[in-house]
Amino acid sequence: MTDHAHAEDHGDAGHVMPPSILIGTFLALVGLTILTVGSSYFPLGSIELFVAMGIATVKAGLVAVYFMHLRYDKPLNALLLIFSLGFVALFICLTLIDSQSYQADIQAVTAP
Amino acid sequence: MTTVLEPPADAVDHAVHEQGHDPFLAHHFESHQHQFDACKLGMWLFLITEVLFFSGLFCVYAVYRANHPEIFIAGHQFLDKQMGAINTIVLLFSSLTMAWGVRAAQLGQQKLLVWCLSLTLACAGLFLVIKYFEYSAKIRHGVLWAGRFDEKAAAHYLAEHHAAEHAETPAGGGNHGAAHEASSPAAHGDHAHSPEGDAAAPHDPALPKNLGIFFSIYFALTGLHGIHILAGMGAIGWVLWRSVRGDFGPRYYGPVDFVGLYWHLVDLIWIYLFPLLYLIH
Numbered sequence: 001m002t003d004h005a006h007a008e009d010h011g012d013a014g015h016v017m018p019p020s021i022l023i024g025t026f027l028a029l030v031g032l033t034i035l036t037v038g039s040s041y042f043p044l045g046s047i048e049l050f051v052a053m054g055i056a057t058v059k060a061g062l063v064a065v066y067f068m069h070l071r072y073d074k075p076l077n078a079l080l081l082i083f084s085l086g087f088v089a090l091f092i093c094l095t096l097i098d099s100q101s102y103q104a105d106i107q108a109v110t111a112p
Numbered sequence: 113m114t115t116v117l118e119p120p121a122d123a124v125d126h127a128v129h130e131q132g133h134d135p136f137l138a139h140h141f142e143s144h145q146h147q148f149d150a151c152k153l154g155m156w157l158f159l160i161t162e163v164l165f166f167s168g169l170f171c172v173y174a175v176y177r178a179n180h181p182e183i184f185i186a187g188h189q190f191l192d193k194q195m196g197a198i199n200t201i202v203l204l205f206s207s208l209t210m211a212w213g214v215r216a217a218q219l220g221q222q223k224l225l226v227w228c229l230s231l232t233l234a235c236a237g238l239f240l241v242i243k244y245f246e247y248s249a250k251i252r253h254g255v256l257w258a259g260r261f262d263e264k265a266a267a268h269y270l271a272e273h274h275a276a277e278h279a280e281t282p283a284g285g286g287n288h289g290a291a292h293e294a295s296s297p298a299a300h301g302d303h304a305h306s307p308e309g310d311a312a313a314p315h316d317p318a319l320p321k322n323l324g325i326f327f328s329i330y331f332a333l334t335g336l337h338g339i340h341i342l343a344g345m346g347a348i349g350w351v352l353w354r355s356v357r358g359d360f361g362p363r364y365y366g367p368v369d370f371v372g373l374y375w376h377l378v379d380l381i382w383i384y385l386f387p388l389l390y391l392i393h
Contacts, residue, residue, distance in 0.1 A: 013218040013362035014148070017211060026208040030201060037197045040391040052387040059383045067211045067376045074149065077156045084160040088167040092174050099175045 015072035025066040032059050136364040148366050155370040159377050162340075166381055169333050173388060176325060185393050186319055187326030189270060190255050192246060196390035199242050200382065206235030207379045210348075210372045217365035222358060225368070229352040232375065236345045243338055250327075257331050261324030270319075330389055337385060340378045347371045 036055040070078045141147035213228030253269035254262025
């Protein structure tokens with residue numbers, strides 16, 4: 001592990017990100033941006049949302065793991081983020097289920 | 113966060129780099145490592161409140177999109193993909209310079225740190241300038257939030273927008289979006305050249321009901337994100353000022369790292385906003 005050797009060189013400064021990883025992450029993010037913009041020009045139908053969100057999640061993961069150096073951090077910080085995202089998912093899913101259940105009433109009122 | 117990291121006034125007077133007299137080590141921490149870890153945990157807790165804060169608006173988006181997909185299909189045609197993509201790259205690049213700044217601070221490379229932070233600040237400014245062109249084009253054409261949404265003006269603007277797009281497609285200009293949104297007269301010119309029927313053909317001119325709601329969501333999400341960019345610029349400016357003063361080095365680089373974390377989170381939110389608002393149809 002070259003990363004480890006690198007980190008030990010700088011004693012109390014913690015883990016220092018090597019330039020190769022920083023630039024590699026940036027290039028991967030740019031590539032994924034081009035991919036997601038390119039895919040929007042093709043009619044992908046119902047999977048479009050999943051493709052776009054999948055690519056966004058990979059990008060978000062790259063930012064979190066390398067730019068925010070969660071990979072080299074105390075696991076507690078990563079755990080906090082993962083838990084918060086779990087609660088966000090719960091929040092949005094439960095609200096969606098709830099909102100769908102009122103649609104019949106709303107349609108009845110707003111129908112011309 | 114900042115108050116903990118500011119050295120007590122009397123400690124600065126006799127700044128001796130001895131154990132317990134370090135001007136940048138608050139007296140209630142045992143060591144720099146101790147201080148750094150506590151501050152970082154605090155920063156992450158703050159970032160999590162930010163995630164939950166934004167999730168409210170993402171929830172609004174999800175509910176409206178699930179129930180009224182047609183306003184999103186119509187609404188996204190008003191947004192400029194190229195501008196959104198350019199802004200995404202600008203933000204990603206600013207994240208790179210920010211992360212590099214943290215590295216420079218850790219290695220004690222003062223000049224490089226100042227350069228990295230200045231570049232990050234410049235990219236943040238560029239992002240807002242591009243956003244300004246996007247917003248002003250929409251405001252000029254009555255493409256506003258529900259209640260202020262001008263359906264007639266918006267429909268006219270959309271027809272114009274597509275006319276410009278059709279006229280420029282064969283040229284394949286990469287910066288056509290920027291040219292179009294920034295200078296309306298050019299769009300008018302293209303409109304005049306292209307046949308009327310061709311411009312209107314691919315889209316039903318009748319816009320769906322309540323299209324303004326899409327722009328309520330658009331302005332709320334991008335506006336809140338823009339406010340975060342402004343706040344980030346303030347924070348980066350503060351760190352930049354301190355790095356010019358020479359505060360940071362391998363022993364003490366916490367504030368650079370924490371502002372960086374915030375900045376990456378702002379980038380991360382944009383990574384989701386861009387496809388959700390500009391790309392999906």
